[in-house]
Amino acid sequence: MKGTLLIRTFVLAVSFHASLGFAMETSDQDYYRVIMINGEDIPVAQGKEISSLSLFAVKEGMLEPIPYQIDEYNIGGAVYFAEWHEPIDGTPQLVDPNDKLLFLMGDSGERKTKTMRADGKIISEIEINTSTNTKRYVYLVEGSRLQSDAQHVRYSIEESAVETDFFSLDFNKDNHLIWNDFAYADYRGDSPIDGLKIKFTSGIISSAAEMSFDNESFIAKTAGENVGPIRTTIQLHFTFIYLGLEFIDASIQAHFYPNAFIYDVRLMIPEIRRALLVDPNMSVAIDFNQLIGAQIVTDSLSKPLVVDGNMTEEEKAANHVELNKDTNGILLRSNRGFDLLAYLDWGITDPLPTKFMYQDNDYQFNKSDRFAGQLPITGYHVSDFPDKGLFGLIASVYFADYFKGTPRELSKLVRTSPPIKINNLASTNNKVVNYSHSKMALR
Numbered sequence: 001m002k003g004t005l006l007i008r009t010f011v012l013a014v015s016f017h018a019s020l021g022f023a024m025e026t027s028d029q030d031y032y033r034v035i036m037i038n039g040e041d042i043p044v045a046q047g048k049e050i051s052s053l054s055l056f057a058v059k060e061g062m063l064e065p066i067p068y069q070i071d072e073y074n075i076g077g078a079v080y081f082a083e084w085h086e087p088i089d090g091t092p093q094l095v096d097p098n099d100k101l102l103f104l105m106g107d108s109g110e111r112k113t114k115t116m117r118a119d120g121k122i123i124s125e126i127e128i129n130t131s132t133n134t135k136r137y138v139y140l141v142e143g144s145r146l147q148s149d150a151q152h153v154r155y156s157i158e159e160s161a162v163e164t165d166f167f168s169l170d171f172n173k174d175n176h177l178i179w180n181d182f183a184y185a186d187y188r189g190d191s192p193i194d195g196l197k198i199k200f201t202s203g204i205i206s207s208a209a210e211m212s213f214d215n216e217s218f219i220a221k222t223a224g225e226n227v228g229p230i231r232t233t234i235q236l237h238f239t240f241i242y243l244g245l246e247f248i249d250a251s252i253q254a255h256f257y258p259n260a261f262i263y264d265v266r267l268m269i270p271e272i273r274r275a276l277l278v279d280p281n282m283s284v285a286i287d288f289n290q291l292i293g294a295q296i297v298t299d300s301l302s303k304p305l306v307v308d309g310n311m312t313e314e315e316k317a318a319n320h321v322e323l324n325k326d327t328n329g330i331l332l333r334s335n336r337g338f339d340l341l342a343y344l345d346w347g348i349t350d351p352l353p354t355k356f357m358y359q360d361n362d363y364q365f366n367k368s369d370r371f372a373g374q375l376p377i378t379g380y381h382v383s384d385f386p387d388k389g390l391f392g393l394i395a396s397v398y399f400a401d402y403f404k405g406t407p408r409e410l411s412k413l414v415r416t417s418p419p420i421k422i423n424n425l426a427s428t429n430n431k432v433v434n435y436s437h438s439k440m441a442l443r
């Protein structure tokens with residue numbers, strides 16, 4: 001079985017990272033923390049050929065190349081794809097202010113000494129403060145022949161599957177929103193996730209009927225793939241066609257990190273089509289598989305919900321709880337080596353009214369199910385779509401064997417950047433920049 005093979009790969013990968021020694025002094029969360037730096041904050045790199053650069057760190061007393069990537073962005077603030085209609089922000093193949101350098105905190109090292117030499121010219125020193133308040137460094141180098149070939153995120157275009165040290169996810173090639181398989185390395189059990197479940201419900205003007213659509217009515221086709229060792233981004237063209245009319249035409253960028261994925265959705269419902277819909281609403285949720293005994297923790301419920309296959313009055317009432325931007329985190333604790341933390345954000349528009357969504361039942365079989373039951377299904381229910389124009393939402397999902405804290409507390413750890421200083425060594429403008437990401441930076 002394929003799942004067994006994947007698990008074996010995971011075990012090798014995890015023991016590999018433990019052997020690097022970084023895990024001894026810090027947590028997995030710190031090790032796999034993605035550092036993202038804007039091109040504008042590395043002035044010495046601006047205008048340089050991306051292919052002329054390399055990233056190094058000290059390993060066992062020597063400067064060695066580490067995995068990294070530099071992604072180019074479009075004028076809409078998303079990853080640039082030549083296959084997509086959004087124009088590039090800047091010049092192709094050159095470092096521009098809004099291009100981004102990505103690497104893992106765990107690949108950084110001690111500060112280099114004067115005697116250590118890199119293959120090439122060191123142009124910038126990047127200093128990161130870890131959560132245990134130790135300083136770690138990486139070095140941007142120009143003109144090196146060396147590049148690391150390690151990959152923290154492995155993506156197969158042929159198989160339409162992503163695999164990291166934490167998880168693997170296999171997509172339906174014709175519709176990325178249908179997941180064929182999900183495995184989590186340290187989970188004690190079968191696949192803990194059934195799939196992503198999207199449901200759209202609306203009245204139609206001059207009709208008594210209410211229409212309801214699920215995953216299969218929404219088609220997300222791959223338009224481009226930006227494969228990298230730190231993150232793979234897939235540009236999806238998302239459509240919803242009803243009565244031969246294209247109701248929704250949208251861009252989704254799916255970002256895959258070692259222990260997270262982020263869906264950045266930008267939707268446009270043409271005004272003339274929107275006018276045909278009465279009270280449209282939508283739920284976006286994850287259907288879990290057989291997580292009896294799991295707990296659901298949110299900042300808006302006074303105590304955790306417990307998965308047992310039945311809905312209590314308290315659980316039913318939880319479905320009416322309104323969430324705001326600071327309280328919408330949902331933490332699922334399986335207590336079996338797999339925890340999942342989700343957040344919903346509104347990227348480019350005002351938040352829409354959002355409610356917590358939760359079902360706990362062990363009997364119902366939906367036609368899009370891989371596994372019977374919703375044990376549990378949880379996510380978000382969104383209503384009051386705007387009458388016209390563009391709107392966007394961003395769903396972020398983080399994994400750990402065990403998360404400690406509430407979603408609000410964890411947000412700081414998983415969604416903000418540690419303090420970073422950039423020392424531009426080979427510049428007349430040789431200044432130290434204090435740099436800190438805000439939430440939502442990782443897209």
Ligand SMILES: [Ca+2]
Nearest residue numbers: 090091094096
């Ligand atoms: Ca560029």
Ligand SMILES: [Ca+2]
Nearest residue numbers: 306308310360
């Ligand atoms: Ca229950």
Ligand SMILES: [Ca+2]
Nearest residue numbers: 194369371373
């Ligand atoms: Ca199911």
